[in-house]
Each structure stands twice: as C-alpha cells, then as structure tokens.
Amino acid sequence: MDPGPSRLDFTRLRPRPGDDLVAAGGDLRAATLLAAYRAGYFPMGLGRRGRPPLGWWSPDPRGVLVPERVHVSRSLRRALPRFEVRVDTAFDAVVAGCADPARSGAWITRQVAAAYGELHRLGWAHSVETWCEGALVGGLYGVSIGGLFAAESKFHRVTGASKAAVVALARLLLADGTAGRLVDVQWCTDHLATLGVEEVGRAEYRAALGAVLALPAPPAFARRPDGAPRGPGG
Template sequence: MPDPAEVRAGVDLVAIGADLEPGTLLSAYRNGLFPMPIDPDKRRSKLAWYSPDPRGVLPLDGLHVSKSLRRSCSRYRVTMDHSFEAVMTACADPAREGRWITPEFIRAYTTMFELGWAHSVEAWNDDGDLVGGLYGLRIGAFFAGEAMFHTATDASKVALVELVEWLNSTGAELLDVQWATEHLATLGVVEIPRPEYLRRLRSATEAGEND
C-alpha cells in the first residue's frame, strides 16, 4: 500500500483493493490507513483505504462530559468485550444513514476480536437490552475507533466515556476517530494534520504490546 506520508495534503483516499485479512489490517492501521467499502450494497464491493487529512482525534484528556451525560452514565450498565459481534451488527443496521459496514467487515473484525486486537464497549438498559456501543482496534497505546450506535439517549456517549476511562487507565496515547464531525466536536474531537497524526501514531503503536 502507498505510504500516506507521500500522499498529497488534503487527499483522503490512498488506495483501492487488497483484503481484510488480520495481517493486512494490522499493517494498514500501523501505517495510518483504514478500510471502507466503495459500494456497501454491492455483493463484491471493492475496498478503499483512507488516511484523512486532517485527521479526527479525541484527546484522552479532552473528552467533554456534560452534566446530562454524567447523569446518563448512571442510567446504563456498561460492559467491555461482552458482545462484540452484536455491537458491529447494530452499527451495520441497513436503516442507518451512511451505513458502510458489510458482512465481510463483521467477519473480519470479529476475527480481530477473537485474536485480541479488536474491542467493544456495550451499554445496556435495565431490561437487559443492548442500547448502545462502539468498537475499534487497539495496537499498543493506539486505539482506532471504528463506529458507534445507540437506540437510547446518550447510550453511545456513555460507551465512549467508558472507553476513554479504559484507555487512560491502560496507558493509551492516541484515540483516532477518523473524520471529525460537528457532533464529535461537541465531545472534544479535534482535527490534526496528517503528518502530525502519523508521528503520533508511530509513537503510540510502538509504545507497548497489544492489551
């Protein structure tokens, strides 16, 4: 795959093709790339590999937790790595606008979960229903957030609070969210230039073994 450092500034799409094998994914994330299907509704959609410039990251000391979100944190039961595939399936709901997660992605990242590289955070209501969550990959002190979902107020945000607490307690350095959005900005997400992101990524992935 091309080196993102050699891609023209402001260009997000870096490559097309390859596969979702564990070795391919680990190599891609270590080099600042992540995959998305070009057309998720096609049976054989090609893979596109992105390295956004600028890149959205959430400083691990910069999560904005409002008073209402603090109250919501006591409303749900939160678990980690309890229902990885269920979280991915919920994130892949065809009714969601902008859905991009295909069955191929679910299989690939579930394999990464089974190998210990991928993680999920789940939020449950009092009835025991999964109402929110997120998932991503961890390499050393780096976490790549992939997607999140909610079917109840603030449930995905509560999962994010738990994720940040876990990352801080385990020596993480970098939480990547790919692209910044207005919604994510309200939670503290900022944008940094690709060269800075790649420097921080290199430091974080080399900081320690996969937890």
C-alpha cells in the same frame, strides 16, 4: 495472536495533499488490517453502502480524541449512571448494531463484519458496550494496537448510549495511568466535537503514531476474549 506479515506494504503509499482516499484494492485479512492501522490507514468500501472495491483512507485532517481531554457535558454526566459498561461481552452484536441497514450512511458489509470478528477473536478488535436493564442499548468497536484505539463505528438505541461508550473508552485508556494514548475517530463530526474530538493534520497524526503504538495496550484490551495474553506488538 499476531497474524503475521501483510501482503501489502502500506509504508510505500504516498498520500497526496487534500486526498482522503489513498489507494484501492487489497483484502481484509487480519495481517492486512493491522499493517494498515500501524501505517495510519483504514478500510472502507467504495461501492454503494460500503460494497467493493475496497478503499484505503487517511483523512486530512484526522479526527482524534485525546482521552485526557474527553468532554462530558452536564446532561451526559447525569445520564451516565443509568448505563452499565461492559467490554467484549457482545462484540458481534455491537458490530451488527453499527451495521444496521436502516442507519443513514451504513457502510459495514458482511465481509467487513466477518473480518473484524476475526480480529476480535485474535485479540485486536474490541467492543465497549452500554447496557440498560439487561439490554444492549449502544456501544462502539475498534482496533487496539499499543496505545492506539482506532474506533470504527458506534451506535445507540437509547439517547446518550453511544456517547457514554465514548466516555467509557476514554476512561479505560486512562485506567492504568499511562499517558499519551490516542483514539482515532477518522473524521471529526459536530456530534463527536461535543465529546472533545479534535482535528489534526495528517502529517501530524502520522508523525505521532510511532510513539503511540509503542505504548502498552490498556489492561482492558490486553487479552484475547479467551483470556489468553495477546501476541507481540500490541
């Protein structure tokens, strides 16, 4: 379902070179979030542990994963068979795992969790989960618009579980043979670089975004949790 127009016009923002933080304020309505991702921005609170005020970010350089270039090490390849991969069966639990206050750098507030829960119910936000012996042991969540998957956060309770979720996500984006889809991971870390995440300049990312958004959503993310088709523009 398309939530309609945003109250904020992200196309009018003009990021300054070297500044990852572009603007502050606004809201977490579904329409606002979708407009932000379509323009190359994402939200994160500026206060302690993600509390308000709300910031809108566009990193330069940007961390991206080209699904065709995901790197699976030998040790990870050996670990993958132990995990069962599920999609959208425990979205709220995945967000809760990512928001665990015991984690270093936790930034997901109750307001953020609620906002992405609403996006999930509308069919735009999705979880890729790793299970082991019937227990949720890791996963990631993010927003799927066209050929873009904007990954927000991931977590693990078993070694390799979050990496397995990233590999599973790449495979889901490639499942129907459509080329050109992209995973936005915001910032590239040493951990993500081992999976094939690369850095691109902000201008390059934003220039590629239009073509990526015009691609069809992968089959795994093309329907709402209730099984109904997603609205237009996705």
